[in-house]
Amino acid sequence: MTNATPEAPSLAEAREVLQLNVTYTQARVLHTALELGLFEFLAAGPRTEAEIREHAELHSHLVSDWLDALVGLGLLTFDGGGYANASRADHFLVPGRPHYIGGAVLQHGRVHYELWNRFADALRDGKATSGRNITAGAVVEEQPDLDRARRFLDHMDTFNQFVAAQLSQVLDWSRWTTFVDVGGARGNVAARLVLDHPNLKGSVFDVPGVEPLFDEHMAARGTTDRVGFVGGDFFNDPLPGADVILFGHVLHDHPEESRKKLLAQAFDALPPGGTLLVYDAMLDESSEPEAYLQSLVCSVILDGGSEYRVRDISAWAEEIGYEVEQVIPLDTMTHDRLLVARKPG
Secondary structure (H helix, E strand, O other), X not given: OOOOOOOOOOHHHHHHHHHHHOHHHXXXXXXXXXXXXXHHHHOOOOEOHHHHHHHHOOOXXXXXXXXXXXXXXXXXXXXXXXXXXXXXXXXXXXXXXXXXXXXXXXXXXXXXXXXXXXXXXXXXXXXXXXXXXOOOOOOOXXXXXXXXXXXXXXHHHHHHHHHHHHHHHHOOHHHOOEEEEEOOOOOHHXXXXXXXXXXXXXXXXXXXXXXXXXXXXXXXXXXXXXXXEEEOOOOXXXXXXXXXXEEEOOHHHOOHHHHHHHHHHHHHHXXXXXXXXXXXXXXXXXXXXXXXXXXXXHHHHOOOOOOOEHHHHHHHHXXXXXXXXXXXXXXXXXXXXXXXXXXXX
16 A cells, blocks of 8 residues: 655646636626726727716726726726727727627626526526526517617627628538528528628518517618518417528527427428528537537526537437438537538428
8 A cells, every 4th residue: 555645736726716716707897898888988099097987977996996907808908098998899899890799798797697696596406597588588578678689689699790600601502592590580690691692582580579670780781682581489380481491599599399399390391402500509529618608508598498419409300301411610609510401302
């Protein structure tokens, strides 16, 4: 029997654990800057601390440390007199800029952060901590809250703008002339596809309450005559027919039986030889840790929500009658994978 001397604990590893423990503080500093409109205010040029305080009605002694923390995070610069947006904040965190991703930041700050605060409850009982459908609730009512819906769709479009660019590039869209984006919201992905591929015309199928925001967004993108809107409930109404039916970041919101039902409805709507496309942060042995965190996000938000494994959706599709052609990794923020399947014929 040997008396092995235990290895001394690594202080570097301890620091890594402690840094992981306080990562939320960085997120809250960022969330608050968006909530207070700081980056938008600084878009016109540098401002002094006094000007920032006056604009945002801030009176606390915390303001100086908050601004300097944003400098330390690389989101602001300071020249000794005034604060200004760093280049990445100017590109991505100023509303109205082409690559704005602040909608996702605001959604996480206002909604997701509180849900994760009750994550231990979800682990105990398996129920979403939201207690309600925060994704569609703003647009399914008879008189939807369009401002709340617009904020949520800003969050969705933050992520799907990256998916749309990839989706447009990795497939040969010259094979098709029509597509339907099921649950496509205000049509951000559909607009990108028709702008990139003049041969295409598309439709978005979503709850009727989204249509005013769809019309608004298509007018802004210049795609009003290329993408149409069909209102309905995709669990109870037949899907429109097209050469391609697309489910993007939809199946992960629902339990397995609902996913199978949607795939079967798409099969019925597709013509012989038609194509099914599904993208989500699907899981397999090579998945990044972020994909598992994304799966937990879905579970915390909606009962039955989660990411799913590539082998599972492939089996569901084949059971329905599809021929699975390929699964393509996409270079997106959520490490999505794209399943391509064909209806025989």
